[in-house]
Amino acid sequence: MKTFNKYIYFAATFALFAGCKPSFESPKKSEGTADFTRYISVGNSLTAGFADNGLYLEGQQNSYPSIIAKQMALVGGGTFTQPLFTEAQANGSTYLKLTGFNPNGTPITTTVTENNAVRGKVTIPGFGDVTLLTKYSGDLNNYGVPGIKLKQITYAPYGNLNPYFERLLPGNPPTNNTTYLDFVTAKDFTFFTDWLGYNDALGYATSGGAGDVLTDKTQFAQLYTLSISKLTEKGAKGAVATIPDVTSVPYFTTVTVGAILGAVQKANPQAQALYVNARATVDITNTTYAPRAATASDLIVLTFPTAKIGAMVTSPVGMVPYGLTPYAPIENQYVLDNNEVTIVKDYVTDYNKTIKAVAATKGLAVFDAYFYLNGVKANGLLIDGVSANSSYISGGIFSLDGVHLTPRGYAIVANQFIKAINSNYGSTIPAVNISNYRGVKFPN
Known part of the structure; x- marks a missing residue:
């Protein structure tokens, strides 16, 4: 009898759900508390x-x-x-x-x-x-x-x-x-x-x-x-x-110190570093700049003409390769040091x-x-x-x-x-x- 009653219960429940067609409502679009009129x-x-x-x-x-x-x-x-x-x-x-x-x-x-x-x-x-x-x-x-x-x-x-x-x-x-x-x-x-x-x-x-x-x-x-x-x-x-x-x-982040130096060293294995003209301190009022070897923390701008690297340029000590010596460092406008x-x-x-x-x-x-x-x-x-x-x-x-x-x-x-x-x-x-x-x- 208990089994029969169970059967009747499940059958009735199934019939109830079978008679209901599932419906799915998309969330109502709303502007909430804002007004997007203009x-x-x-x-x-x-x-x-x-x-x-x-x-x-x-x-x-x-x-x-x-x-x-x-x-x-x-x-x-x-x-x-x-x-x-x-x-x-x-x-x-x-x-x-x-x-x-x-x-x-x-x-x-x-x-x-x-x-x-x-x-x-x-x-x-x-x-x-x-x-x-x-x-x-x-x-x-x-x-x-x-x-x-x-x-x-x-x-x-x-x-x-x-x-x-x-x-x-x-x-x-x-x-x-x-x-x-x-x-x-x-x-x-x-x-x-x-x-x-x-x-x-x-x-x-x-x-x-x-x-x-x-x-x-x-x-x-x-x-x-x-x-x-x-x-x-x-x-x-x-x-x-x-x-x-x-x-x-x-x-x-595209033109990097490492990439430029790597390209230079393929042609000139003796090249040890790039040189940049860098700000001396983080004091915004101190505008002193000095040449030094570049590091990965120095950011070269995308528009830097890389063909300039190694070109012979005039310096206080004569003709030297651009960017490869402290006497002709990469200029300020090309690097965010x-x-x-x-x-x-x-x-x-x-x-x-x-x-x-x-x-x-x-x-x-x-x-x-x-x-x-x-x-x-x-x-x-x-x-x-x-x-x-x-x-x-x-x-x-x-x-x-x-x-x-x-x-x-x-x-x-x-x-x-x-x-x-x-x-x-x-x-x-x-x-x-x-x-x-x-x-x-x-x-x-």
Whole structure:
């Protein structure tokens, strides 16, 4: 009897479930506590979609803000308009393309100059020549301006000096006097992303510490606080990003001391070292330089003309081989020496403390680009069936200039912003599939 009752119980249960058709509901897409009706992006070249040492149409179309905006539209976000170049001027400011490889495996690049958007040049007294690009007018959501530093966002004449900012303004040089901060906040918005600050360290680094200066830490903190206060004063919410470790990009990790010396020693086994003109201390106020043997901690820039090594040059003691003697060391602009590396890392760390602290006071989402991109350098990525890493060209993330990103790199960044936004505001913006975005474009 117990067995029969058990049978009846299981049969009834089976009949109950058999009568129910399984249903699967996708999670409801939501903007959470944020409002994406009018989203704007504030920042520099990374925000604009700069790639391959230029700003051109394909790069703009694959900027991380445009990718984010397309995903925001799935949860109620509004139209996102960029200052795109026309198809007739699709090559914008000109850019690099990969055309082949030398027998030793080094890449061959050429500059694409046809169909560009250059409209002329103007000489600004006290500054010099500024290349002018075709003007853009109309609606605008992507305010990315290549080259801009945080310390320039309140400088009124800047619209006469930066061609990417000048093309967005109605006036012509030297009559422009609208600050960048006033420009981006002139029209109301509901949400923003902000990735300003990178150039405040990058310019110093890429010049080998010789052609630019780091923005003062106190000035950076004051201006970052001011900018976020201005962006949030009418209730807009947003997401910010920290500054990447500028010394970890391919611009500084591709051409190494060891590789150059190894190539030299194949032809001249007696060569013992490369010599660089290096900063004497980590004291930023001490500008004393002296030649010394290079170490693996000294970073050679991607654009260093390696053919110069060993060439006979004039020195105080006569003709000597360039780079192979302390009498003709590699010049400052080609190397970020170990003391300069320490200095720039210290400044970036301080800048990032400011970014995180200010963001916390306003309850903003934070994409920690410093932490994330260092992790990519150390471990690589496997996302959506695509392997990616920080290697030059083959890694798929960084473009031919070794600093800015490929469409795939920008898609990866967009997903990290989306992740931070969803976590902070309870939204469910879907991520993009990075396999839909290319890495470096190889020759046909």
